[in-house]
Amino acid sequence: MYDFNYQRASSIEDAASKHAAADDARYLAGGMTMVPVLKQRLDQPSDVVDLGGLGDLTGISEDGGAIVIGAMTTHHDVATSDLVKSKIPALADLAGTIGDPMVRNRGTIGGSLANNDPAASYPAAVLGLGATIRTNKRSIEADDFFTGMFDTALEEGELITAVSFPVPEQAGYKHFPNPASRFPIVGAFVAKTGGGVRVGITGASPCAYRQSSFEDALSGGLDPESLKGIEVSSDGMNSDIHASAEYRAHLVNVMARRAIGG
């Protein structure tokens, strides 16, 4: 790993100004993606701005009809939160499937969303629940946030502060884990929300997306039978040694049905 200038931020404003002042800076949250990326020299920033000291980015609260999760909240804290378990149990379930206990003890929701790995778990829930990503500059709707493989609507230096998940009437998540890495090969988050049925899919494509054909089919209620026989096109889907595009397309339907008890 090449060396870099390590800086620790003392506030959100301080983080943003340290980031802006450096040549080519990156934020550091849990480091569960960032440190391996630095080791492999996939990225060589001049500066790393550590958000670890920003206590106000950690924590889970209820705000109106939504659960608000601070960007630096770990996957473990989401998985074991009584509030999340009682209001959006499917979200706690999802957080509990990420990686392994050591990854969950360190990795954060903000880091996972900013990174937007094609196989990351949270994007399925963010899309499935119609969450809002709050940053130091604005609020971004789920449908506008994930723009491509490892790409998001975040601008240079923009910092995620929290994610607000509207509490759904009903929701479920299921994924088919990669037997080695535990990342989802395909994950489906299905929810009945105030704004209708939403289906978020991760792992299948270069970027998480909504399966609108399933949303239409489930508009009368979350009955897994309604999804039987709906073909998903494999065009543009990921294909690798773990699963072909055709297999992933097939899994999208199977995981969505399992997410709602089928």
Place this chain on the structure above:
Amino acid sequence: MPSVSMTVNDKQVSGEVEGRTLLVQFLREHLGLTGTHVGCDTSQCGACTVHVNGRAMKSCSLLALHLDGADVQTIEGLADGDTLHPMQEAFREHHALQCGFCTPGMVMSAIGIVNDNPDLDEKTIRHQLEGNICRCTGYHNIVEAIGAAAEDMKG
């Protein structure tokens, strides 16, 4: 070079490190605590597991500077003189190691698993061990040892 201070096995330590110095390098090369192993260096195998502020983490994926002020426990901090920690004793008793390379990380993870799960069954142990790879034992005796230690640690 920046300096870092933390508590390791209840002792206050500090040192000069680079931005890129990993926690595991700080432990092994600066402090001489070579009980924590590096198996893969790619966050997969768990051999480097230590506890940071009471939670199991992979020390090959943490920067030393990241942990300024933290409380770190390594395998060296578990025994009380000649008396092994119940988890170490259970590994010995149940023949839960062969070459021993994965063992420090296994033991540190296993203690985290017991602390997090008051009612441990075999399925939970196997599932929670997902982040630790052992090339020798086939896991069976490791799972038995953790189950036995969980009982001892209750009492």
